[in-house]
Amino acid sequence: MIFPLSFPDISLWLGATTIILLVTSELIISLPEYSPRILINKTMLRAIGAGCGIAFIITVILRLFPFI
């Protein structure tokens, strides 16, 4: 029994998720007319997006330089 996703699969998934989160958070924050009506913690959403982005970059670096 092993986890069926490989390292490149997880890297790709992280990249797609990062784009969705960052685009969503930027759209929400940059629309002050609608922003107060959307009841979510926008700062946290942006932080999660940034965190995923950093994780994605780390996976890319690890794939580019496997000796690290």
Added chain:
Amino acid sequence: LAKPKAAADLSLVIGAVFTIFGIVSIDLSIFYASQILALIGLGLTFWGVVFFLTMPKGYLDTLLLTSAVYPEYLTSAVYPEYSTLDRITNCLECEKGYYIPTLPIGTVVPGYLKGLKDPVIFVPAEADFHMPSVEDISQGKFLLEKGKGILLTPPGLGLLKQIEKKMKVKLNGLSINEICEVLPNVILEDFALAKDLTMTAEAKHIHLSVQNSVYKSLYDPEDGPKSARLLGCPIVSAIACILAQASGKTIALAETNASLDGSTIEIEYQIVS
């Protein structure tokens, strides 16, 4: 519009369902060695956790309201100001405070009229309302000539500045109905100054209902300052300034009703032509 607490409850339910199904899916993917199930499980678990983390901030902030320290600290900070206002207004036979509209943001005026940009309350010395002159307001006068009344700085000016900063849009560009829709969420979510706040506009009257405000002790029938009922607590005062700015007309606090413990405050604003 959904209230912060209801939205937070919905976020909790969605987050829990996503996370549970995600973990089950990951388990099954390992058991059946299925990539599709693994991706579904990973996605569901991740978005479940995101739902937990991005719960409405206002709901979490209202936890502060349950602590006795936070409201008492805020009220004690403004109490001396209301005590001073009590001393001033006791000398007058006034029944209402009138919020004079300011000049629209961005208006270019000569130097001697710059005082018109600051929100101001007019407290007449008599029961009848006679609009103070533009010169008196622009010169920043306190006591008007011939004992007509006094001009005061609204107690909610500080909060008003914070709201303007937070909203980042020109408040004077919004209609009264738009303000009634947007402003309660800003006060509840970004400032957590009350547990619930609703505004409804009808012709020349705007009704405000505040539940469990942090300033509720100002409306105490025995110990509370009288000026709080006359001019409003900082929340009521800031909203009156915004309404005056939006309508371009004078706003009066027509009626103030508060429950004995102050948990429910009902305010009736009147647009004075």
